[in-house]
Structures are given as C-alpha cells and as structure tokens.
Amino acid sequence: xxxxxxxxxxxxxxxxxxxxxxxxxxxxxxxxxxxxxxxxxxxxxxxxxxxxxxxxxxxxxxxxxxxxxxxxxxxxxxxxxxxxxxxxxxxxxxxxxxxxxxxxxxxxxxxxxxxxxxxxxxxxxxxxxxxxxxxxxxxxxxxxxxxxxxxxxxxxxxxxxxxxxxxxxxxxxxxxxxxxxxxxxxxxxxxxxxxxxxxxxxxxxxxxxxxxxxxxxxxxxxxxxxxxxxxxxxxxxxxxxxxxxxxxxxxxxxxxxxxxxxxxxxxxxxxxxxxxxxxxxxxxxxxxxxxxxxxxxxxxxxxxxxxxxxxxxxxxxxxxxxxxxxxxxxxxxxxxxxxxxxxxxxxxxxxxxxxxxxxxxxxxxxxxxxxxxxxxxxxxxxxxxxxxxxxxxxxxxxxxxxxxxxxxxxxxxxxxxxxxxxxxxxxxxxxxxxxxxxxxxxxxxxxxxxxxxxxxxxxxxxxxxxxxxxxxxxxxxxxxxxxxxxxxxxxxxxxxxxxxxxxxxxxxxxxxxxxxxxxxxxxxxxxxxxxxxxxxxxxxxxxxxxxxxxxxxxxxxxxxxxxxxxxxxxxxxxxxxxxxxxxxxxxxx
Numbered sequence: 001x002x003x004x005x006x007x008x009x010x011x012x013x014x015x016x017x018x019x020x021x022x023x024x025x026x027x028x029x030x031x032x033x034x035x036x037x038x039x040x041x042x043x044x045x046x047x048x049x050x051x052x053x054x055x056x057x058x059x060x061x062x063x064x065x066x067x068x069x070x071x072x073x074x075x076x077x078x079x080x081x082x083x084x085x086x087x088x089x090x091x092x093x094x095x096x097x098x099x100x101x102x103x104x105x106x107x108x109x110x111x112x113x114x115x116x117x118x119x120x121x122x123x124x125x126x127x128x129x130x131x132x133x134x135x136x137x138x139x140x141x142x143x144x145x146x147x148x149x150x151x152x153x154x155x156x157x158x159x160x161x162x163x164x165x166x167x168x169x170x171x172x173x174x175x176x177x178x179x180x181x182x183x184x185x186x187x188x189x190x191x192x193x194x195x196x197x198x199x200x201x202x203x204x205x206x207x208x209x210x211x212x213x214x215x216x217x218x219x220x221x222x223x224x225x226x227x228x229x230x231x232x233x234x235x236x237x238x239x240x241x242x243x244x245x246x247x248x249x250x251x252x253x254x255x256x257x258x259x260x261x262x263x264x265x266x267x268x269x270x271x272x273x274x275x276x277x278x279x280x281x282x283x284x285x286x287x288x289x290x291x292x293x294x295x296x297x298x299x300x301x302x303x304x305x306x307x308x309x310x311x312x313x314x315x316x317x318x319x320x321x322x323x324x325x326x327x328x329x330x331x332x333x334x335x336x337x338x339x340x341x342x343x344x345x346x347x348x349x350x351x352x353x354x355x356x357x358x359x360x361x362x363x364x365x366x367x368x369x370x371x372x373x374x375x376x377x378x379x380x381x382x383x384x385x386x387x388x389x390x391x392x393x394x395x396x397x398x399x400x401x402x403x404x405x406x407x408x409x410x411x412x413x414x415x416x417x418x419x420x421x422x423x424x425x426x427x428x429x430x431x432x433x434x435x436x437x438x439x440x441x442x443x444x445x446x447x448x449x450x451x452x453x454x455x456x457x458x459x460x461x462x463x464x465x466x467x468x469x470x471x472x473x474x475x476x477x478x479x480x481x482x483x484x485x486x487x488x489x490x491x492x493x494x495x496x497x498x499x500x501x502x503x504x505x506x507x508x509x510x511x512x513x514x515x516x517x518x519x520x521x522x523x524x525x526x527x528x529x530x531x532x533x534x535x536x537x538x539x540x541x542x543x544x545x546x547x548x549x550x551x552x553x554x555x556x557x558x559x560x561x562x563x564x565x566x567x568x569x570x571x572x573x574x575x576x577x578x579x580x581x582x583x584x585x586x587x588x589x
Contacts, residue, residue: 006040006173007579008163010155010182014045014112015059015097019330020204020290021178023462024265027291027567029108030101034571037579041110042168044159044185046117046151047093057093058112064095069116080165088124090158091116094166103295113162117154128157131191136255138187143248156184160192171196174579177259178202180252186259200579201256202288203264205459206272207249212241214333219456220479221528222520224268224504227275229514237275240518250276263288263578265460266481286578289485290460291567294469296559297446299552302471305447308436313359315434316386317417323358323544326448328463331366331398331422336477339454339501341409342533343475343540344416350541351415358416360452361444362406365422366398372429379432385421395422446470450540454501455480468497469562471555473543475536478502489564497558499539501532 013022028034029041047057047069054070064070066077069091073082081092093114100107129140132153143149163169175197177186182202189197213223230240237244244250254276256262262285264270270287274280306324314320325344329335344360351357374393378384390400399422406418423431426441445467453464453476460481468474476482478500486498505528511517545551563569 004039004172005037005579006042006168006170007038008042008044008168008173008175009110009178010044010159010175010185011178012045012181013178014043014114015057015062020265020460020462024178024204024290026099028571028575029099029110030104030106031291031567031571032106033568033576035106035108037571037576040168041108042163042166043097043110043112044155044163045114045181046155047091047114050091050116057114058095058097061098061100062095062112063097063109064093066092066094068092081162084158084161084165087121088158088161089119089121090154092158092162094162103293111166113159113166115155115158115162117151117158120154120158124157125154128188129153132184132187135191136187136258138251138255142246143251146248149248149252152181153184156188159185160188160195164195169195169197171198174198174200176200176202176263177256179204180207180249183252183255187255190258198261199259201253201259201262203253203256203262203269203273203459205265205457206269206276207253208237208244208247208276209272210334210457211247211249212237213457217522218520218525219336219503220477221503221506221525222517224479225506225511225520226514226517227271229517230275231271233514234278235514236277238277240514257283260284261286261578263575265290267484268479268481269459286574287484288574288578289481289488289565289570290462291570292462292465292468292482292562292565294559294562294566297470297555299548299555302446302551302555303548305443305445305470306449307447308439308443309359309361309447311436312434312439313361313417313419315436316419317359319357321357321359323356323449324447325358325360325416325450325452326363326444326467327360327452328363328444328466329453331364331402334455334457335364336454336456337362337364337402338405339503339529339533340452341405341418342529343452343454343536344409344413344418346534346537347540348413348416350537356415358449360416360418361421362418363421363424363426363444364402365396365424367396367422369424369430375423375430375432379434384432385419385423388420388422445472448472449544450475453477453480454503454536456503458482460485465562465565468558468565471497471545471551471558473497473499473540473554475499475501475540478504485565485570486561489561495557495561496543497554497561499536499543501536503528503532505532 011021054064054067054072057064066074096109097112098109132138175186175189177183186199257279264287270285309324310320370393388395388403406420426444428435448467450473451467458480464476
C-alpha cells in the first residue's frame, strides 16, 4: 500500500462493539500489520443520541476534541467544521477512541467522526438523493420513511465534506463501507469531483440472503442447495425468490457493484454476492476472512478456568460435571440454538452408558445487559439462572420461547443439563452472587471442552472459533465462513479440534430439479438435522479429552491452528493484499 494511506471505516459500530463489525474493527486496530500499513484510520457514523455529556460521546475509551452538540468548539477544528455544519444544519462530534488488545498490549487511537443528522437540511439531501437515482438508480423515495435507511443517506454528503475539511480526501484515501450502512457514503465518494477516493464495500453478510435463509422454513438446507443449482444455470435471486427491490438493504448492497472493490468475509458471502445479479459475476470480489484470537495457555490455566465453571455448575445444580459445553452468541434465529439440543440428546444417551456428565452453559440474550440489582433479585427470588420467569427483567419473548425447549431437555435428561444465562458479562457482578467471585469472561472461553455454533446463516463466525486457541473443540456449520479459512489453513486433513456439521447434505434425497429444491421445508430439514446431529454427537464423544495429556494435545493443535488464523496473519495474507489491488482501480459497472 502507498505511504500515507488513510482508511475511512463507515459503520454503525463507531463507539462500541455491537456485533461482528465491531469485532473486526477491534481486530484491525490492535493488529500490528494493519497499523504498519495504514497511516491514518477514521471511523465515521451517525450520532445515535444527544443524551448524556460530552465525555460519553465516544464511549468508554474515547476523547472528544470537538462537539458542536455540547458547545465544545475547539478553535483548532472550528474553522474546518462550522461552515459545513451551517450548510447542512448538522452537528459534528470529533475525537479519538482507543483500542487495546489486553493480551498483546498493542493499541491505537483512530479518529472518530460522528454526525447528528436529525435536523439536516432537506434541500441538500433531496439533491443528493436525486444524484443517487440518476447515477446509480437508487430509488430513495421507496425507503426514506425507514430511519435505518434515511440516517445513512443523510450521513453521506456531510461525511464527505467533513473528510475534506480534515484533509482526508485524496487519492490515497480508501473509503470502506461496512455493510449497507456505509454504502451511501461510498456512493457519495464516487460522486465527489476531484477527490479520486478508492471505494470498498466490506460485505460482513449479504442482507438479502440472510433474510431468505432466516425466514424460509427450509433455512440453509434449502437455500444453499438452490443457490448452487442456480449458479450452474446462470439464475439469480430475483428469479429464484421473487423481486427483492422493495427491501432497502438489498438495494444498497446491490449498489456495491459500483465500488472499486468488494471484500467478502467468507466464501459463501462471495457466492451470495454473485447470486445477487449478473453484474457481480465479473465484479472484483476478494475474500478477506476475519481473524481469531491466538494466545498460548498451559494445561494448568485451562483446568483452572474449567474448575471455576465446574464449581459454578455444582453451586447451581449440585453436581460437578466431567465436561463443559458452551455456546456464546446472540439470541437470533440465524444462530440455530435448537441444533445444540438436537446434538445433546444422543450425547446424553451415550453419557448414561459411560457414566459421564456434562453441563451446557448457553450465554445468550436478545436484550441489553440487565442491571446487577435485577440479577441479584431474580437469583434470590427464584434461583435464576436455573429457573426463569417470563417478562422483564427476566425472559423476553424470544428468550421465553427458547427456554421452553431448554426445560423440555432438562426434564428428559439425566447426565447433561443446560443452564441458560440470558445475560452478557460473565462475572459475578453481572451474573449473580453464586457465580465464583474469581470468574471472568475468558473462563468460559478457556475452560470449555466444546463450543457450539451450528448456524443456519453465518458469514464468518469469530465466536465459534474463539475457544480454539485454548484447546476447545469447536462445532460449526459448513455454511459458516470460517470453514473456508480452516480449509485454507489445514487443507483436507482432519482436525481434531474442529467438527464441521453439514446440514445442506442431501445425498440421501433425490432432487433432480430446482423446483424440488425450492420445496424443501421444515419436515425435510428436520430429517437432515436429526441425521447430521447424530453424526456431530458421535464425533464429540470420540474427541472429548479423557486426561491431561489429551487436553495438552488439543491445546497444542488448537494454538497452532489459531496462530495461522490470527488477525496479524489474516490482515497480511488477505486484507492488505486486497487493499493493494484497490490502487489499480476497476471501472464502475
């Protein structure tokens, strides 16, 4: 990459980690190879709230240097910002946010630019929308009633003007649009005369395909078989699943064909993009996997974490399990938590004959972190998290639905129990006084024997692989993007630390025509899942470590794999090579 490269990351996760994009940003900004190659990084996004003080604007590790919202008019920045704020009737918050990797000590403080777009000048934005339609065919009038669309369109022209004011608008500036949220700014960069920005769409998923997979009862079993067949016949998503143009995310992602370059976090994401429209068949799509943690630990350190988890289970349920199973995830349909239970039933049967026990800690919620006093009250009132009650501050609607399946499993099982912890922040302060006082979040990563993650839609899957470096056995679906990285690193050899479940395997079914594949429903998927879950269960039982020597072996192979999948390696081998290609621009389609 050229000296003096500036990379602008446009995202909704500017001041805090919400999901996968936040994990990627944290990986990049604490990665030496990225920091060596990129001179200047700027995070750009909308200001979501004006509540609170200036000190809170950029998050826990943020430093506000300018904020017209709070009357903090730093004379060093006022000349750059006041004119554009007046023109657009927008507020600006500018400063820095510090990212730190506690394990390696690497840290950096990229700039952060937030724009208050609530009261933006209508005339200026209408003109921008007119140009979006004229140049790219983007019909904003169909979506502007949706704030999730409107705020990112409003952000775009102000962001470009602010970058110019900051001296970050030239041919060495790369605008990275993280998902659909960043696309209006990328399009604004293309429209901006004289700046010669390089634009990149960073596909952390393909929203169109996620929606289809999640909403269709056949889920991944149906979708990926249909997509594979459609590719051979040169058919695309609108032909297979109907016109998607009414979905605003689809319209924005489809506009990524105008970017100079596209990054996809997994092989399936790249294929999903090519399934969008014929233009993507020849688009410059570069697979840039996510990285995972790679830290070396000893057997004693792993066993110490496992002992804390065992002690927690004994306090809650009255027994010390031989094995610890975990699943740390968001509680959304794509994570397919029901597949954990499907695999546990045959493991339970096996453990009864072996006289072995286990516990599955499911750490998942669909709401924000609950206050500590509510957790303590639920714990003392009715034995949370062993028992739950519907309604705040305990179970939300989706959590209650899932807990029903947990109750059924626990009622039928004897040697394996599930503890559903619907609260993030795995320490006593957040999860109750019965959790060991010395417990910390990393214990659930270090101490687990098996981490589940058999998603129906998973562009990459960092969480599924986080226990790998600590000797955990990681179980994920073949449609997870991390399976491609595993293949690149390990080749075709069997890796004892990883079990890849293939819920798209229709080898025992005869589907000769695409119409048949489109008819795959829940009944067919259930048959496939039951069969594959039994295979997963058998593999887990065979691979579980029986002694410290086997634990040491799993730690050794897991660390070696993780070291070749670390952020430093990924950035050097995948991301930077893709960014290097962006210096040789391709024509807009």
